[in-house]
Amino acid sequence: MSSPGRLRPLPLGVCGALLATLPAAAQEIVLPDESQVVAIEAGRLIDGRSGDVQEDVTILVRGARIEAVGAGIDVPGDATVLDLSDHTVMPGFMDMHTHITSDPSGGDSDGSLRQWPGYGAVVGAKNARKTLLAGFTTIRNVGAYGFEDIGLRDAINEGLVPGPRIFSAAHGLGITGGHCDTNGYRPGLLDEPGVGEGKANDAAGFRDAVNYQIKYGADVIKFCATGGVLSAGTAVGVQQLTEEDMRALVETAHFAQRPVAAHAHGNAGIKAAVRSGVDSIEHGSEIDDETVALMVEHGTYHVPTMMAFEAVVEGARNGFLTPHSAAKALEIAPRFEASIRRSIAGGVKIAFGTDAGVFPHGENAGEFALLVRAGMTPMNAILSATREAATLMRRESDLGAVAPGFLADIVAVRGDPLERIELLESIDFVMKDGVVYKLDGREAIGGAERLAS
Numbered sequence: 001m002s003s004p005g006r007l008r009p010l011p012l013g014v015c016g017a018l019l020a021t022l023p024a025a026a027q028e029i030v031l032p033d034e035s036q037v038v039a040i041e042a043g044r045l046i047d048g049r050s051g052d053v054q055e056d057v058t059i060l061v062r063g064a065r066i067e068a069v070g071a072g073i074d075v076p077g078d079a080t081v082l083d084l085s086d087h088t089v090m091p092g093f094m095d096m097h098t099h100i101t102s103d104p105s106g107g108d109s110d111g112s113l114r115q116w117p118g119y120g121a122v123v124g125a126k127n128a129r130k131t132l133l134a135g136f137t138t139i140r141n142v143g144a145y146g147f148e149d150i151g152l153r154d155a156i157n158e159g160l161v162p163g164p165r166i167f168s169a170a171h172g173l174g175i176t177g178g179h180c181d182t183n184g185y186r187p188g189l190l191d192e193p194g195v196g197e198g199k200a201n202d203a204a205g206f207r208d209a210v211n212y213q214i215k216y217g218a219d220v221i222k223f224c225a226t227g228g229v230l231s232a233g234t235a236v237g238v239q240q241l242t243e244e245d246m247r248a249l250v251e252t253a254h255f256a257q258r259p260v261a262a263h264a265h266g267n268a269g270i271k272a273a274v275r276s277g278v279d280s281i282e283h284g285s286e287i288d289d290e291t292v293a294l295m296v297e298h299g300t301y302h303v304p305t306m307m308a309f310e311a312v313v314e315g316a317r318n319g320f321l322t323p324h325s326a327a328k329a330l331e332i333a334p335r336f337e338a339s340i341r342r343s344i345a346g347g348v349k350i351a352f353g354t355d356a357g358v359f360p361h362g363e364n365a366g367e368f369a370l371l372v373r374a375g376m377t378p379m380n381a382i383l384s385a386t387r388e389a390a391t392l393m394r395r396e397s398d399l400g401a402v403a404p405g406f407l408a409d410i411v412a413v414r415g416d417p418l419e420r421i422e423l424l425e426s427i428d429f430v431m432k433d434g435v436v437y438k439l440d441g442r443e444a445i446g447g448a449e450r451l452a453s
């Protein structure tokens with residue numbers, strides 16, 4: 001039996017201090033303290049913020065943060081020196097659209113119905129490691145079941161398993177039978193989802209659903225403004241929430257200072273979401289000139305997820321997708337690239353996002369080449385995964401740049417990705433929060449001091 005006092009809340013103000021002194025017995029990853037200094041000698045630096053390239057710079061990392069960046073910096077005698085003089089060094093990449101707790105299913109939900117509680121978090125741990133080693137030090141998870149993404153996020157933060165920093169949405173919000181629901185089964189087979197699982201059908205319901213996700217740990221709110229490809233019984237581009245409901249949802253999330261991501265394909269749904277004040281439109285496969293103008297006017301981000309489009313079209317052609325999803329994938333196949341090209345050319349703000357989970361996790365960097373194919377310069381494609389993603393998450397003061405005071409999330413590749421963008425698919429070096437996870441292309445869990453010994 002547990003002692004009666006055990007579950008009593010700790011007095012406010014004491015929690016932080018107590019947590020800091022808890023023994024780290026459960027930690028697998030030793031998080032660095034201020035005494036650990038690493039000096040990275042970078043041959044070339046893309047700082048992720050200015051759009052400039054610098055040569056032969058030293059990056060001094062103390063503990064989890066970057067202390068100094070520049071040429072001719074004094075390197076303390078006890079620093080671990082990492083020679084990346086034949087590399088291009090960049091901030092760790094940020095993917096704004098992932099489903100880390102699941103693997104590709106092709107639109108078939110049967111498998112997930114056979115998974116016991118907690119299974120998704122284990123799948124997520126496997127995927128988180130792959131994602132981090134691919135150079136993604138931050139992801140946004142936009143939809144998971146059972147708060148498994150929240151548990152995974154916290155376990156990574158505590159150093160139990162390797163993975164990117166996660167901004168979690170918990171459950172994606174949407175209407176009954178909409179793209180964010182689980183459809184196609186006979187009535188009574190599944191518990192009917194409620195606001196806790198993100199289902200609502202009016203403004204009050206959506207306010208409840210937002211607050212519930214935030215109460216249980218959501219960092220961002222995701223909702224399905226239109227139908228989608230991988231859901232049963234929805235038409236891809238058709239609007240699913242009234243604008244009034246979207247306004248209520250966005251207002252509630254913004255009260256709590258949480259950004260809002262809207263899954264949206266068709267113009268009517270995108271426009272209503274943009275007018276409602278959402279922070280980002282995810283996918284956007286049918287964007288026209290009027291929608292481009294509206295997004296520019298409102299400063300709304302577009303998260304293109306071109307890898308997901310490529311994956312579903314491929315899946316439709318090779319039989320991986322369920323018939324209902326395959327038909328929809330082939331319907332949008334001729335349109336999505338033109339839509340994204342129009343958005344880029346029209347000056348819509350682009351934040352990097354892939355929809356990893358629709359295709360295997362760890363392949364996220366394939367999006368860079370697709371963005372370049374759709375009209376972005378290689379530098380702007382990189383900035384979409386650094387400065388722009390950080391700004392979308394309101395973290396532009398400590399994420400997405402190699403600059404003093406920023407968290408030490410740093411990656412590197414051999415050669416020049418501005419010459420050959422595909423190099424970003426072969427990341428050679430990964431540091432997150434000052435911990436080195438990959439060196440010389442090999443996994444190196446345990447921190448720089450272990451590397452030095």
Ligand SMILES: [Zn+2]
Pocket residue numbers: 097098099142355
């Ligand atoms: Zn998605």
